[in-house]
Amino acid sequence: MNFKVALAGNPNSGKTTLFNRLTGSRQHVGNWPGVTIEKKEGSFQIEEHEITLVDLPGIYSMSVYSMEEIVARDFIMDEHPDLILNIVDGTNIERNLYLSLQLKELGIPMVIAVNMLDELKGKGITIDLKKLAALLDTPVVAISAKNGSGMEELIHELVHNTHSSVLDYDPATEAILKQISVIREACRHDHVHDKFYAMKMLENDEVIVRDLRMSKAQLNELESLQKQFCAQRGQREIDMAVADMRYALIEAMMKQCVKKSDSETSVSDRIDMIVTNKYLGIPVFFLILFLMFIVTFGPIGEGLKGWVETLINDVLAANLLVALTSMAVAPWALDLVNTVIGGVGSVLSFMPQIMLLFLFLSVLEDSGYMSRAAFLMDGMLRKIGLNGKAFIPMLMGFGCTVPAVMASRVLEHEQDRKMTILLIPFMSCGAKLPVYALFAGIFFPEHSGVAIFSMYVLGILVAIGCGFLLRHTVFKENESTFILELPPYRIPSFQVTMIHMWQKAKGFLIKAGTIIFSMTVLLWVLTNFSFTLQMVADPTSSILGTIGRLIAPLLIPLGFGHWQSAIALISGLIAKESVVSSMAVMYNVGNVSQLSGVLTRVFTPASAIAFMTFVLLYAPCVAAISAIHSEAGSWKYTLKSMGFQISVAYCVSFVVYHVVSLFI
Amino acid sequence: MTLFDCQVGEKAEVLGVSGERAIRKRLIDMGITTGTVLFIRKVAPLGDPIEIRCRGYELSLRKDEAKTIEVRRVG
Numbered sequence: 001m002n003f004k005v006a007l008a009g010n011p012n013s014g015k016t017t018l019f020n021r022l023t024g025s026r027q028h029v030g031n032w033p034g035v036t037i038e039k040k041e042g043s044f045q046i047e048e049h050e051i052t053l054v055d056l057p058g059i060y061s062m063s064v065y066s067m068e069e070i071v072a073r074d075f076i077m078d079e080h081p082d083l084i085l086n087i088v089d090g091t092n093i094e095r096n097l098y099l100s101l102q103l104k105e106l107g108i109p110m111v112i113a114v115n116m117l118d119e120l121k122g123k124g125i126t127i128d129l130k131k132l133a134a135l136l137d138t139p140v141v142a143i144s145a146k147n148g149s150g151m152e153e154l155i156h157e158l159v160h161n162t163h164s165s166v167l168d169y170d171p172a173t174e175a176i177l178k179q180i181s182v183i184r185e186a187c188r189h190d191h192v193h194d195k196f197y198a199m200k201m202l203e204n205d206e207v208i209v210r211d212l213r214m215s216k217a218q219l220n221e222l223e224s225l226q227k228q229f230c231a232q233r234g235q236r237e238i239d240m241a242v243a244d245m246r247y248a249l250i251e252a253m254m255k256q257c258v259k260k261s262d263s264e265t266s267v268s269d270r271i272d273m274i275v276t277n278k279y280l281g282i283p284v285f286f287l288i289l290f291l292m293f294i295v296t297f298g299p300i301g302e303g304l305k306g307w308v309e310t311l312i313n314d315v316l317a318a319n320l321l322v323a324l325t326s327m328a329v330a331p332w333a334l335d336l337v338n339t340v341i342g343g344v345g346s347v348l349s350f351m352p353q354i355m356l357l358f359l360f361l362s363v364l365e366d367s368g369y370m371s372r373a374a375f376l377m378d379g380m381l382r383k384i385g386l387n388g389k390a391f392i393p394m395l396m397g398f399g400c401t402v403p404a405v406m407a408s409r410v411l412e413h414e415q416d417r418k419m420t421i422l423l424i425p426f427m428s429c430g431a432k433l434p435v436y437a438l439f440a441g442i443f444f445p446e447h448s449g450v451a452i453f454s455m456y457v458l459g460i461l462v463a464i465g466c467g468f469l470l471r472h473t474v475f476k477e478n479e480s481t482f483i484l485e486l487p488p489y490r491i492p493s494f495q496v497t498m499i500h501m502w503q504k505a506k507g508f509l510i511k512a513g514t515i516i517f518s519m520t521v522l523l524w525v526l527t528n529f530s531f532t533l534q535m536v537a538d539p540t541s542s543i544l545g546t547i548g549r550l551i552a553p554l555l556i557p558l559g560f561g562h563w564q565s566a567i568a569l570i571s572g573l574i575a576k577e578s579v580v581s582s583m584a585v586m587y588n589v590g591n592v593s594q595l596s597g598v599l600t601r602v603f604t605p606a607s608a609i610a611f612m613t614f615v616l617l618y619a620p621c622v623a624a625i626s627a628i629h630s631e632a633g634s635w636k637y638t639l640k641s642m643g644f645q646i647s648v649a650y651c652v653s654f655v656v657y658h659v660v661s662l663f664i
Numbered sequence: 665m666t667l668f669d670c671q672v673g674e675k676a677e678v679l680g681v682s683g684e685r686a687i688r689k690r691l692i693d694m695g696i697t698t699g700t701v702l703f704i705r706k707v708a709p710l711g712d713p714i715e716i717r718c719r720g721y722e723l724s725l726r727k728d729e730a731k732t733i734e735v736r737r738v739g
Contacts, residue, residue, distance in 0.1 A: 060690070060693045060694060061689075061693035063689055063690075063693060065685075065686040065689050065690060066686075066690075091721075092719075092720060092721045094695070094719045094720055095694065095695045095719050095720075095721060098693065098695065235698065236680065237680075239688075239689055239692060240680065240681065240692055240697060240698060243692045243693065243697050244697045244698055244699075247695065247697050247700075276706065276708070276709075276715070277709075278706075278707075278709050279709070281708075281709045282709050282710075371724070374724075375708050375713060375715065375724045376708060376709060376710070377710075378708065378710075378712065378713050378726070379708055379709075379710025379711055379712045379713070380710060382712075382726070388713075481687050481690070481726070481729065482713050482724065482725060482726045482729070483687070483690055483691065483694060483723070483724075483725050483729060484713075484723070484724045484725075485694075485721060485722065485723055485724075486715060486721075486722035486723070486724055487721075487722075488722075
């Protein structure tokens with residue numbers, strides 16, 4: 001038997017943890033068609049049953065007001081899962097059951113897994129699950145997704161539950177629903193999800209009402225039934241009346257199943273007294289960030305990075321080259337292998353730092369601190385139309401754009417995510433530092449620190465400016481809102497954290513192995529062949545050299561219209577570090593001091609600053625571009641964002657060049 | 665009066681939610697329905713957003729959103 005099970009639940013209910021627990025490593029991660037919301041599918045075998053589990057986005061309601069809700073709802077209504085597994089946070093059962101009631105209306109067999117019941121013991125709360133199961137007419141299983149208890153019973157219920165029932169509301173509501181069903185039958189003949197349709201019509205759900213194409217008379221009838229319902233509930237508006245009815249039913253159920261004894265301040269409240277304190281909140285936040293960065297980009301991260309570099313260059317590359325040389329391969333092949341190892345290797349060497357960053361992020365997310373960070377920072381970020389949650393990804397951008405873009409996943413809304421992804425590359429990443437260091441050292445030897453620091457500040461200012469601009473143009477409709485649950489603090493489980501970290505790291509490895517590999521090969525071809533596909537010894541006559549010559553005139557207004565700069569910038573698309581090395585190649589010099597000599601002749605201080613500005617702002621490296629592509633889910637958006645960044649870089653460099661020329 | 669007018673430490677009973685439809689629906693779905701008692705816990709260090717307690721959990725929302733929630737003070 002092949003079963004399709006949809007896993008549905010509120011955000012923060014432990015849904016992902018349960019998904020990982022059930023499916024282990026047999027997962028497929030992708031995006032839902034057309035949107036940037038992650039789609040995870042996994043399967044597992046129980047007895048003779050093959051169960052496919054689909055992880056739906058975390059939602060609070062079956063409405064249509066967010067992409068997440070639409071995706072989850074469309075899946076359940078169009079793909080007809082055999083069963084819904086509804087995970088419910090036991091510590092927040094009242095609000096979680098609001099979704100359960102709506103899922104129940106679909107008439108699909110359902111199992112409710114109540115998670116985190118162990119936490120309730122400390123709070124002096126007990127829930128009578130047998131009673132709850134009877135009231136909901138649905139199997140209810142107590143589980144702990146974190147430590148794995150209750151899994152056997154849950155799986156047993158998943159396999160053996162074929163009981164599809166819908167819940168009856170109070171008689172007055174049912175009478176109205178019955179009349180609505182008559183209207184629905186006239187518009188739509190099949191009887192799938194009957195009750196769900198009736199409830200959504202009562203609620204005046206935009207999509208359902210539109211799709212039914214009701215006649216004028218039917219619409220009027222529906223409206224009068226809605227009015228009648230409002231009057232019954234003593235409400236003015238229909239959506240409030242329906243929500244009030246659902247919550248009233250849940251409250252009645254809670255009275256029968258939940259026993260509370262007054263408890264003292266919870267641990268979570270005590271942590272929050274410090275962590276979101278009026279005076280301490282922000283210093284604590286920056287302390288956490290500081291620690292995170294010191295570990296990742298300080299001695300520990302750098303040490304690990306050096307170790308990986310040694311492994312790749314001295315062990316892998318050296319031995320491979322020796323072996324290839326002994327086999328007497330052609331020199332061009334040796335050069336190609338060398339370039340590829342260099343290109344992929346330089347990206348792979350970031351792996352330890354990326355894993356460390358993701359380790360911290362997983363811990364921050366799973367412990368519940370991420371929501372507090374958003375709570376603290378929202379006041380600042382909303383000014384540029386961003387959500388408080390965007391702060392951490394933006395900040396990570398100073399390290400490396402790739403994990404920063406990947407971390408933008410913490411933002412729930414697609415629009416917020418897209419805008420954050422667009423602005424992250426303006427946060428000057430670590431790889432741009434060698435470029436600044438070289439130019440600042442040559443042209444501003446007395447004030448090189450100031451020159452470098454001003455690049456970082458400029459990046460932030462440009463991000464703020466663009467945020468403003470975008471908010472009033474492209475992302476105008478983005479009604480930036482901030483309605484965020486602050487879940488109780490929880491100690492993250494080691495296993496779960498490791499799984500989360502590994503899943504992200506795996507994505508990065510696959511990227512390095514595919515896109516970066518092929519881009520490096522492509523670039524090698526472009527620098528070693530001419531348009532007539534002849535191999536050339538002098539890079540100036542290569543394809544890239546020719547392109548460089550074509551582009552160079554465009555750069556004249558910026559003060560650095562030489563083809564060497566153009567090519568260096570193109571090679572910077574592979575990795576920002578290579579801007580310096582390819583300049584050395586193009587000017588045909590062997591070391592940095594010779595390069596300095598050449599650069600003082602071709603650059604002026606103003607054009608040097610303009611060049612640094614361009615490197616700061618233009619499109620990020622391939623690794624980052626492919627991360628942007630996989631997060632945004634479309635090449636169109638990726639190319640548009642590159643176009644945007646290049647235009648911004650061009651305009652700002654132009655202004656910088658001419659303004660600085662006035663003073664220096 | 666609205667939730668925006670309440671002070672930290674006060675309790676307020678919801679009378680209604682106004683405002684743009686999608687945001688209003690989200691607030692209602694999160695459990696801010698008529699008759700619910702909200703407890704105003706704190707204001708973020710930068711003055712916005714605020715943190716409230718609703719149906720046994722912690723919810724954070726901006727002052728703009730708080731202005732759309734009509735309430736009356738309760739003991």
